[in-house]
Every structure is written in structure tokens, then in C-alpha cells.
Amino acid sequence: MRRVEIKKIKGKASVFFERTGSVALGTIEALVPRVETYYEIDSDADPEEIAKVLRVARDGCWVRQAVATPTSFEDHVTVNGQSLNVSM
Numbered sequence: 001m002r003r004v005e006i007k008k009i010k011g012k013a014s015v016f017f018e019r020t021g022s023v024a025l026g027t028i029e030a031l032v033p034r035v036e037t038y039y040e041i042d043s044d045a046d047p048e049e050i051a052k053v054l055r056v057a058r059d060g061c062w063v064r065q066a067v068a069t070p071t072s073f074e075d076h077v078t079v080n081g082q083s084l085n086v087s088m
Contacts, residue, residue, distance in 0.1 A: 004049045008042040032067060 016034045021027035043050055058064060077084045 002049070004043070004045045004053050006041055006043045006045070006050070006053070008040075010040040012038040014038075035064075035067060 014036045015032060016036075018031040018033055020029050020031065039054070041050060075086055077086055
């Protein structure tokens with residue numbers, strides 16, 4: 001990819017959170033059903049070149065990929081020096 005000059009960029013992200021179920025019943029779930037991003041860009045570059053830059057940045061963002069792609073978590077817990085299994 002060739003160098004693309006961007007004079008100014010302003011960004012905003014909106015994250016939408018949901019929670020369903022019950023703590024008391026052990027059915028609680030936390031969800032992020034949608035993340036919206038907004039960019040205002042000032043540049044003399046071809047808009048398609050700017051789109052390429054944004055696609056590369058999006059694909060290389062660890063946070064975006066962790067949210068968009070199923071990610072496994074491994075919990076390791078000790079209580080008073082003893083292992084505690086909190087798996088489902």
C-alpha cells in the first residue's frame with residue numbers, strides 16, 4: 001500500500017451494551033450486540049485509498065477483533081492459595 005496523506009481525522013465510537021437474565025437465577029448474560037464507529041476525515045487523497053487505510057487499521061485492531069471474533073478466556077483463580085474452579 002502506498003502512503004496516504006490524511007490532514008485531519010476525528011473519530012467517535014459508540015458501544016451498545018445489553019444485559020439479560022438474572023443474577024439470582026444464575027442466568028445473567030452481558031452482551032455487546034453492536035459497536036458503531038464514526039470518522040470525519042480531511043484529505044486530498046482518493047477516497048478509495050482512504051478506505052484501504054481504514055480497512056487495514058480495522059483488521060489490525062486487537063480490540064475490534066476481540067469483540068468481533070469469538071475469543072476464549074482461561075480463568076485461573078486461587079483462594080487462600082488453593083485453586084478454585086469457576087468453570088461452567
